[in-house]
Amino acid sequence: MDASSVKASSLALSPYSSPNVGALLKIKINAWSQETGLPVSVRVRVGEKIFDLHKYPLLLKSGYFKKALSESTDIQLPHDFPGGSEAFEMVALFSYGASTLIDPFNVASLRCAAEFLEMTEAYSPGNLCERSDLYLIQVVLQNWDDTLIVLQKCQLLLPMSEELLIVSRCVESLAFMACMEILDPERRRERPIVTVDILNSKAWSSELVKEIAGQDLWINLISLPFRFFKRIIGSLRRQGMKEKYVSPIIIFYANKWVLSKKMHQVCDNCNDTNRSDDENTEISTILQGIVDLLPTGQKASRVIPVGFYLAMLARGLRLGLTSDSKARLQNQIANLLHLAIVDDFIFPQSHTELISSSVELATMENIVSASLLSNAAMGHVPSDSNSRVAELWDKYLSYIAIDPKMGPKRFMELIEKVPISYRKTHDHLYRALNTFLLEHPDISQEENASVCKYLSCQKLSQEACIEAVQNDLMPLRLIVQALFLQQLHTHQAFKDCSDSFRYAHCGEFSGSLSSSRCPNPKSQLLGETPSYEADGEGIARPLGFLLQKDAVMHSSELSRKDYESTSFRIQNLEQELMSLKRSLQWKNNSNEPEHPVKPTTMRTGLEKRSLSKKRNPVGQVTSCIGSVSFASQRKHASRLLKVFRRITLLGISKSKRKPGASGRTKSV
Structure with a gap:
């Protein structure tokens, strides 16, 4: 049969525009009776529905009826007949020569029913098996939506729809169209x-x-x-x-x-x-x-x-x-855990009695352990992946720690699931420990110290460390360690600030500046600051001692002290500059030959700096340089050093020209 005619007739008779199949079948039966003069002689039962039909149309189209009607005219089709009474109604209409009402919604059931009733080319050309196959190939399998409809209908026609390859052809067609859509x-x-x-x-x-x-x-x-x-x-x-x-x-x-x-x-x-x-x-x-x-x-x-x-x-x-x-x-x-976020983790259900013994927590423990082993097998220990897993695990523990029935020993086991060395920061671990201690206020001091022993203040951020110092739940050992660490940070900050303004190469300067500014080059190499403060006994003490002393006294004001120390340092440089200018003026007025600046002159400058420190307390910046930001202060300090060089060279040149000038005056 011509495929184009099949397509045209099928599209013209959709299930929404076709007439009632039952009414049309009755019309065909009556017309057949009038044309042949033969009454209906066959009764076919399909489910609960009965069809009274003529014998000849069924024998002409179906091999199944040809065999069955040789024994009886009352036929009962099996309960699993493909498509049920609706499909048989259309099969009967087709047997009477009516136009086949094939569409994507019934083509699968018609094909299976035709196969069951043996409506093949061996009994009649253009039989229902061939017509339904042509419709599947030429119409359904060329269209995405129609193929999906047929595949849905095949669910109720198993296993026959599988045996007739309707399912496999639809599957391959959908896959092919999907790939073509990609291309x-x-x-x-x-x-x-x-x-x-x-x-x-x-x-x-x-x-x-x-x-x-x-x-x-x-x-x-x-x-x-x-x-x-x-x-x-x-x-x-x-x-x-x-x-x-x-x-x-x-x-x-x-x-x-x-x-x-x-x-x-x-x-x-x-x-x-x-x-x-x-x-x-x-x-x-x-x-x-x-x-x-x-x-x-x-x-x-x-x-x-x-x-x-x-x-x-x-x-x-x-x-x-x-x-x-x-x-x-x-x-x-486990292979992808470092790409996760903590919200994706498996949390115990709210109805779980014990979080510490829940299957969800045990599963996450296994995953974390497997992830660390996987990273170790790849030769990345410690790695960024391990650090990320450690951070996620510490965040997860913050939720797990709310279980009031979890003991310190069990919580310590959970912390040890990830080695401490893998944790680049202990901020999240501190949050988890704080939550645990809040939920377990009755644990002993020994248990408290045991749980908190994993926390290192050196890996805490500034904010977390300050919070830990003020947290009454933290053990005394941790608070002392945090205070000592803050003291060291303060001392280092002062020292770094001082070193940033120190002359790195004393030999670059000549005259009085080099001899007075760097009296002890060895102390420079050892990191000692060449600044002194006279105490009551007149003993000079290095600035490193003063910084350490000041760090102990003012460890709670780190950021402010760093800024104020820098400002005070620049004020001292200004005082030195003024002292140096007065020294040069004194040399010019005395007309003496070049000689190093007397220690008393430098001592006077230091004393003036000490007096300046008393007149201008730390934090009360009155100089123009002290009013700028810390970054700009370093630039101004560098400019001051250049000014020192120029003034020194200017003083040397003037002192060399003075003797000649005075000689000419005497000769005159």
């Missing part, structure tokens, strides 16, 4: 194919995934039964579709049938126990199948967010996922 040689696609890259940096959200899935070109695939869906995924991979396009389809399917809020409500519904158990079993079967479809290894790390694996594992723990599938998910999560 899009004519560039007809208005928007790119949807991927899940946006989910890599966000916490897993079923609503967000549902919104993204609504933009996908193949959204209808996720409405298929899972037995067909998994075959389409396999065909997509065989035909060469890239994993970054295949994996999103799997994620969308899992989100609809396993992870969505609707499925959670179905599982939590206990009103109808038997129904709930059946649905839970179905969801568990789908979950198991999806785990088998997921890619593994490096392919998965590039296309599937780790939050999806964690969400699947969390559902699997409640639905009774098999041990192999849980192990597979845990291994994949």
Whole structure:
């Protein structure tokens, strides 16, 4: 039969515009009786419906009726007859020579019914088997929506629809059209194919995934039964579709049938126990199948967010996922754990009596341990991945620590899951310890000290360290350590500030400046500051001693003291500059030959600096240089050093010219 005629007649008779099939069949039966003068002689029972038909049209088209009517005219079709009474009604209409009402909604049932009734070319040319096959090939399999409709209908026609290759042909056709849509040689696609890259940096959200899935070109695939869906995924991979396009389809399917809020409500519904158990079993079967479809290894790390694996594992723990599938998910999560965020972690359910002994916590322990072992096997110890895992684990412990029944020993075991050396910062560990101590106020001092022994003040941020010092829950040892560390930081800050203004090369200066400014080069190499302050006994003490003394007295005002110390340093430089200018003026007035600046002159400058310190307390900056920012102060200090060089050289040149000038005056 001509395929174009099949297509034209089929499209003209859609299920929405066709007349009532039952009424049309009655018209054909009456017309046949009038033309032949023969009454109906065959009774066919299909389910609860009875059809009174003529014998000859059935014998002409069907091999099944040719055999059955030789024994009896009262035939009972089996209860699993493909398509039921609706399909047989159309078969009977076709047997009377009426136009075949084939469309995507009934072509599968007609093909299966025709096969059951043996309506092949051996009994009549252009029989129903050939017509339905042509419609499938020429019409249905060329259109995406029609193929999906037929595949949906095949669910009720198993296993015959499988034996007739209707399912496999639809699956391969859908996969082929999907691959062609990706290639899009004519560039007809208005928007790119949807991927899940946006989910890599966000916490897993079923609503967000549902919104993204609504933009996908193949959204209808996720409405298929899972037995067909998994075959389409396999065909997509065989035909060469890239994993970054295949994996999103799997994620969308899992989100609809396993992870969505609707499925959670179905599982939590206990009103109808038997129904709930059946649905839970179905969801568990789908979950198991999806785990088998997921890619593994490096392919998965590039296309599937780790939050999806964690969400699947969390559902699997409640639905009774098999041990192999849980192990597979845990291994994949362990390889990608450093890419996760703490909101994706599996948290114990609110109804769990003991968080410390929950299966969710035990699962996360196994995953963290496997992740660290995986990173160690790759030769990255410690690595950025391990540090990231340690940070995530400490954040997770902040939630776990709220369990009032968790003992100190168990909490210490959880902390030790990640080696202390992997933690670049202890801020999150401090938060977890603080939460634990708040929830367990009755533990002894010894237990408190044991739990807090993992905390190192050297790895705490400035804010966390200050908070730890003021926290009454922290042990005394930790507070003392934090105070001592702050003292060292203060001393180092003062020392660095002092060193930044020290002359690195004393030999660059000549005359009185070099001899008075660097009287002890060795002390410069040892890091001692060449500044002195006279005490009551006249003993000069290095600035390092004064800095240490000042650090002990003012450790609580670190930032302010750093700034004020810099300002005071620059004020001293200004005083030195003024003293040096007066020294040069004194040399010019005395007309003496060049000689180093007397120690008394420098001593006077130091005394003036001491007096200046008394007149201008730290923090009361009155000079123009002290009023600028710290960064600009360093620039001004560098300029001052250049001024020192010029003034020194100017004084030398003037002192050399003075003797000649005075000689000429005497001769005159």
